[in-house]
Amino acid sequence: MMRFPGITEELHTIRDWLRFAVSRFEESSIFFGHGTDNAYDEAVWLILSALHLPHDTLENFLDSRLLPPERTRLKELIRRRITDRTPTAYLVNEAWLKGFKFYVDERVIVPRSFIAELLEDGLNPWIEYPEMIESAADICTGSGCLGVLLANAFPNAQVDVVDISPDALAVANINIRNYGLEDQINAIQSDMFSKLEGKTYDLIISNPPYVDGPSMELLPQEYRNEPQIALGSGDAGLDHTHTLLSEAKKHLNDNGLLVVEIGHNRDVLLEAYPHLPFTWLEVDSGNEFVFLLTKEQLP
Numbered sequence: 339m340m341r342f343p344g345i346t347e348e349l350h351t352i353r354d355w356l357r358f359a360v361s362r363f364e365e366s367s368i369f370f371g372h373g374t375d376n377a378y379d380e381a382v383w384l385i386l387s388a389l390h391l392p393h394d395t396l397e398n399f400l401d402s403r404l405l406p407p408e409r410t411r412l413k414e415l416i417r418r419r420i421t422d423r424t425p426t427a428y429l430v431n432e433a434w435l436k437g438f439k440f441y442v443d444e445r446v447i448v449p450r451s452f453i454a455e456l457l458e459d460g461l462n463p464w465i466e467y468p469e470m471i472e473s474a475a476d477i478c479t480g481s482g483c484l485g486v487l488l489a490n491a492f493p494n495a496q497v498d499v500v501d502i503s504p505d506a507l508a509v510a511n512i513n514i515r516n517y518g519l520e521d522q523i524n525a526i527q528s529d530m531f532s533k534l535e536g537k538t539y540d541l542i543i544s545n546p547p548y549v550d551g552p553s554m555e556l557l558p559q560e561y562r563n564e565p566q567i568a569l570g571s572g573d574a575g576l577d578h579t580h581t582l583l584s585e586a587k588k589h590l591n592d593n594g595l596l597v598v599e600i601g602h603n604r605d606v607l608l609e610a611y612p613h614l615p616f617t618w619l620e621v622d623s624g625n626e627f628v629f630l631l632t633k634e635q636l637p
Contacts, residue, residue, distance in 0.1 A: 346413050352389070353400040355409075356381055359416050369558035372425040372448040373433060380419075380426055387430035388415055423559035433481075438490075440483045441512045445505035447564040449483040451545040452621040452628050453599050457487045464595060464617075464630060465541070471495045473591070475537075477530060477544040478502075478578065480568055482510025482523070484543060489522045492541070497523045500534065503567065530578070531585045538591050544582055545599040550575030550606075575603045576610065583611065583637065590633040599628045611637075 349355050363377035374380045386393050388411055389404075404412070418424045427433040427448040433440050436454045460468040471492040476485040476499045485499035499514075501507050507525045514523045528534055549557070551573040554566075561569065571577040579600055586596045597619070600607055604626040608616070614637065616629040 346409065349409065350403050351401050352385060352396075352404065355385055355404065355412055356400070359385060359412075362416060362420060366420045368420055368423060369560045371558070372427050372450070372560065374426075384415055384419065384426045384430060385412060387426075387432055388412055422563070424563055425560050428563070433483075435483050436487065438483070438486060440481055440486070441509065441516060442481050443509065444563070445503070445565065446481040446509045447568040449481050451484060451599055452619075452623065453484055453543055453545055453597060454487055455621045456597070456619055456628065457484070457491045457543075460491045461541075461595070461597065465492075468492050469494050471540045473539040474498075474541040474543070475500060475534070475539045475589070477542060477582065478546040478568070479510055479525075480506050480545075482507075482513045482525065484545060485510065485523050486513055486517050486519060488541075488543065489517075489519050493522075495522070495540070498526050498534070498537065498539070499523055500526045500528050500530070502527070502529045503565070506565070506568070530581045531589060534589060538589050539594060540591050541595050541597070542582075542586055542590060543597045544578075546578035546582065547571040548575045548579065548599070548601045548603055550603070574606050574610075575601065576607060579603070579607065580610075583614070583631075587633055587636040590636075592633065594633045596631045596633070596636065597628060601627060 349358055359381035360377045370380055391399055415429045425448055427442050428444055431441055431443055433442045433449045435449045436458055440449055472494055474488050474495045474497050479485050479499035479501045482499050485497050488497050499510050504527055507527055510525050547569050548571050549569045554570045582598055615635050618625045619628045619630055
């Protein structure tokens with residue numbers, strides 16, 4: 339087990355620890371993909387968050403000397419990141435999505451979603467007047483991050499965030515409270531739509547589990563340290579999407595919209611539903627990851 343015996347005694351400043359962390363990350367086989375894509379950004383995030391320093395003030399603190407308890411904490415966090423492959427988000431209990439900070443721990447997957455990008459402009463042009471959205475739901479909410487972004491994008495909407503996991507909803511409620519949205523967002527424990535009988539919405543979004551069976555077998559350890567129930571969705575990665583497509587219509591108001599993220603499953607989805615008129619929404623990474631259907635277009 340990696341303990342860095344004696345090495346870290348010579349590390350006194352943030353600059354020292356940053357250099358050390360980057361070197362250790364580079365020489366290890368850790369996987370980046372929970373908010374960063376390189377060793378330097380990962381090290382900056384871990385160190386500044388662990389020291390409770392703003393992420394945009396690194397230059398101001400580079401030569402600050404650390405206290406002994408701070409050095410001990412950093413050594414342990416770097417060790418866990420490398421040895422246990424624990425995502426940094428879990429180590430520092432925070433993740434960021436489009437400028438919003440969320441509490442996270444091992445009860446939820448680390449927030450990441452193309453839908454967050456689409457909510458920045460309120461799903462324009464498909465929703466012309468955000469103030470007209472009075473009800474919305476986030477199915478498979480996990481940490482509640484997309485529910486918070488829904489509430490921000492559509493301030494007149496009552497938002498239900500739905501998840502099968504009571505542990506995930508406990509984390510979602512932390513984020514709801516942190517943003518003071520208790521009166522606007524309601525967390526519901528439900529297996530998809532099973533406990534939503536009689537509820538209808540102007541907008542339903544979902545970033546459901548969508549990793550297919552073969553890909554689940556190949557996931558890096560960092561992803562295996564996340565709740566697997568929130569990742570896998572059958573052999574083809576579409577089990578949850580099938581449920582959304584078969585049940586969403588009765589939970590949408592007239593002219594309501596369904597927006598679903600499917601990862602890299604576009605081809606297999608089109609093969610399964612050759613007659614559905616999917617609208618593929620453009621995000622920075624392309625136009626094959628998120629689809630939109632109106633209530634009237636759903637089967």
